[in-house]
Amino acid sequence: MSNLLKILSPFNNIVIVCHPNADIDSLGSAYVLFNFIKNFLNNKNIVIYVPESISSSSIPLIEYFNIEICNEFLSPDIFILVDISSLNQIPLIKSYVEEKSIPYIVIDHHVPDEQTINKAIFFIVKEATSTCEIIYEIIKNYLTDKKILEALLAGIIYDSRRFLINPKKSISLAYELINKGADIEKILQLLSIEQNYSEKMAKIKGCSRMKIFKASSWIIAFTYVSAFEASVARTLIDIGADFAFVINESERRVTGRIREVVYNQVRINLVTDIIKPLIEKYPGQGGGHPTAASANFNVDISIENLISEILELIASKLNLQKHLICEIDTKK
Ligand SMILES: [Mn+2]
Numbered sequence: 192m193s194n195l196l197k198i199l200s201p202f203n204n205i206v207i208v209c210h211p212n213a214d215i216d217s218l219g220s221a222y223v224l225f226n227f228i229k230n231f232l233n234n235k236n237i238v239i240y241v242p243e244s245i246s247s248s249s250i251p252l253i254e255y256f257n258i259e260i261c262n263e264f265l266s267p268d269i270f271i272l273v274d275i276s277s278l279n280q281i282p283l284i285k286s287y288v289e290e291k292s293i294p295y296i297v298i299d300h301h302v303p304d305e306q307t308i309n310k311a312i313f314f315i316v317k318e319a320t321s322t323c324e325i326i327y328e329i330i331k332n333y334l335t336d337k338k339i340l341e342a343l344l345a346g347i348i349y350d351s352r353r354f355l356i357n358p359k360k361s362i363s364l365a366y367e368l369i370n371k372g373a374d375i376e377k378i379l380q381l382l383s384i385e386q387n388y389s390e391k392m393a394k395i396k397g398c399s400r401m402k403i404f405k406a407s408s409w410i411i412a413f414t415y416v417s418a419f420e421a422s423v424a425r426t427l428i429d430i431g432a433d434f435a436f437v438i439n440e441s442e443r444r445v446t447g448r449i450r451e452v453v454y455n456q457v458r459i460n461l462v463t464d465i466i467k468p469l470i471e472k473y474p475g476q477g478g479g480h481p482t483a484a485s486a487n488f489n490v491d492i493s494i495e496n497l498i499s500e501i502l503e504l505i506a507s508k509l510n511l512q513k514h515l516i517c518e519i520d521t522k523k
Contacts, residue, residue, distance in 0.1 A: 194313070195296070195313065195315075195329070196228070196231050196232060198296065198312065198313045199228060199232060199235070199269065199296075200232060202235075202268040202269040203234075203235060203236055203268055204235075204236045204264075204265070204266055204267050204268045204269075205228065205235055205236065205237045205238075205267075205268065205269055205271065206237075206238055206240050206264045206267040206269070206270050206271070207221045207224055207225055207237065207238070207239045207240065207270075207271045207273060208221075208240050208241075208242070208270050208271065208272050208273065208275065208281060208284055209221050209239065209240070209241045209242075209273060209274065209275075210242075210274055210275045210280055210281070211241075211242045211243040211244065211280065211281070212243065212244055212245070212246050212421075213241045213244075213245050213246060213249060213274075214246045214248065214249055214274075214349060214350075215246075215248065215249045215252050215345045215346055215349045215382070216274050216321045216322050216323055216346040216349055216350040217273055217274035217275075217322065217346075218239075218241070218245070218249050218252070218253065218258060218260075219252070219256075219323050219342040219343060219345050219346035219349075220273040220274055220298065220322040220323050220326050220346060221239045221258075221273050222239065222256055222258045222339075222342050223323070223326055223330070223339050223342050223343055224271060224273065224298075224326065225237055225239055226336070226339055227330055227333065227339075230333075231333075238259075238261040238264055239258065239259065239260050239261065240260070240261050240262070240263075240264050241260050241261075241262070242281055242283060242284070245260070247386065247387050247390060248349075248382070248384075248386070251381045251382075251384045252342075252345055252378075252381050252382070255377075255381055256338055256341075256342055267287065267293055268293070269293065269294050269295065269296065269312075270284055270287070270288070270293060270294075270295040270296070271295070271296045271298065272284070272295055272296065272297045272298070272299065273298050273299070273322055274298075274299055274300070274301075274322040275297070275299060275301075276297075276299050276301035276302060276303055276304050276307065276316075276478050276479075277304035277306075277307045277476065277478050278295075278304075278306075278307045278310075279304070279307075279476035279478075280476065280478070288310070294311075294312040295310075295311055295312065296311060296312060296313045296314060297311045297313075297314040297315070297316055298314070298315045298316070298322060298325060298326065299314075299315075299316050299322055299325075300316070300317065300318065300319040300320070300321060300322050300324070300325055300350075301478060301479055301480055302460075302462045302463070302478060302479065302480060302481065302484075303316045304478060315329065319360075320347070320350050320351045320356050320357045320360065320361050321346045321347050321349070321350030321351065321361075322346065322350075323342070323343045323344075323345075323346025323347050323350070324343075324346075324347055324350075324360070324361070324364060326343065327343045327347070327364060327368070331367075334371060335371075337372045337373065337374070340368045340371050340372055340373040341368075341373045341374060341377070341378055343368060343373075344365055344368045344369070344373045344375060344378050345378045345381070345382065347361050347364055347365055347368075348361075348365065348375075348378060348379065348382060349382060352425075353382075355451070356451060386422075389418065389419070390418075390419045390422055393416045393417075393418055393419035393422065393423055394419070394422060394423050394426045396416055397414045397415075397416045397423035397426065397427065397437060398414070398423075398426065398427070398430070400414045400415060400416075401413065401414045401427065401521070402414070402498065402518065403432075403518070403519040403521060404502060404516050404517065404518050404519065405516070405517055405519055406502075406505060406506065406509055406511055406515070406516040407509065407511065407515075409433040409434065409453065409457070409509075410431060410432050410433050410434070411432065411433065411434040411435075411436075411502070411505060411516070412427045412432035412434065412435045412436070413435075413436045413437075413438065413494075413498050413501075414427065414435075414436075414437055414438070415437065415438040415439065415440060415494055416437060416439065417439055417441060417442075418439070420437040420438075420439050420444065420445075420446035420485070421437075421446055421483075421485075423437045423446075424436070424437045424446050424447065424448040424483075425448060427448070428448050428449075428450050432450070433449065433450045433453040434447070434448075434449050434450075434453070434459075434505065435447065435448045435449075436497075436498075436501055438494050438497055438498075440493075440494055442487070443475070443487060443488040443489070443490070443491060443492065444485060444486065444487045444488070445469070445485060445486050445488075445497055445501075446484075446485040447461045447465060447466070447483070447484055447485065447501075448461075448482060448483050449461055449481070449482045449483075450482075451482055454481055454482045457508070457509060459505065459508045459509070460481040461479060461480070461481055461482060461483065461484035462477075462478060462479055462480065462481060462484045463481075464504060464508050465484070465501060465504050465505070466478065466479070466484045466485070466486045468504055469486055469488075469497075469500060469501070469504070470486050470488070472500070473488045473489075473490050473492055474488065474489045474490060475487050475488035475489050475490075502516050
């Protein structure tokens with residue numbers, strides 16, 4: 192961590208950047224870094240910046256931790272990108288980097304975007320279930336404040352999907368944080384606060400509009416909604432789909448999820464096998480994890496077209512002929 196502090200020491204205006212629709216892994220990481228830097232480097236002007244919106248599930252936690260979020264920043268000297276793999280996700284920051292040569296640091300656990308990493312003045316990017324996990328490993332010897340421990344715990348619980356992903360690591364880290372004083376009951380309670388009406392509606396609509404395909408013994412589900420795509424995709428996986436793709440036609444976006452055990456078996460990587468080939472054919476930006484990723488296109492693609500393209504990619508990865516993937520009649 193001293194490396195990070197050393198690199199930051201000449202800069203006065205530090206902007207910590209979360210990803211759009213910031214979740215608690217991104218916000219928790221930003222909050223912990225904010226306090227860490229404040230503690231060790233005096234007289235710095237630091238803000239946490241969130242482009243666009245905040246994920247609705249983060250709101251109770253923002254209130255509990257009292258995280259101050261800025262929608263603007265003045266003359267930044269350096270950016271710290273947390274839980275973000277590519278500058279393409281944050282066009283405003285990208286323009287500062289390109290036009291004003293503002294340096295940046297990346298701390299992240301997604302599949303790295305080479306271009307973004309190569310231009311960073313410093314990065315800590317590795318495979319982990321959450322960015323909070325990476326930050327914890329770096330600063331664990333300096334941690335004493337209960338809220339800081341809890342912010343890391345919240346990010347770890349959230350991104351591990353309550354210890355379903357990489358349980359051995361996430362449970363042991365949570366155990367360490369609890370032993371140091373984090374109140375896991377409080378955090379679990381904040382993470383389970385009733386979702387809002389529109390999110391519930393999006394999930395229910397998403398389920399009712401599903402198109403289902405069978406590829407050997409795998410179930411591939413597609414649907415469309417106009418918001419909460421990640422949450423809808425997770426719901427489709429929760430109810431039994433092995434692959435879930437949620438299309439937001441007006442925003443020209445597709446969000447995919449693969450069930451973890453399926454990924455371990457078939458090794459279809461959403462980022463490299465689905466999203467990347469799609470954005471090569473239909474220009475856009477995309478990224479994420481092997482089992483959770485999304486793409487934003489710059490051109491219109493119909494839902495039918497997108498479904499057909501994705502099925503084609505899955506078929507070729509599974510070494511299946513596309514016609515062997517059949518649609519399931521949901522009326523029977
Ligand atoms: Mn994350």
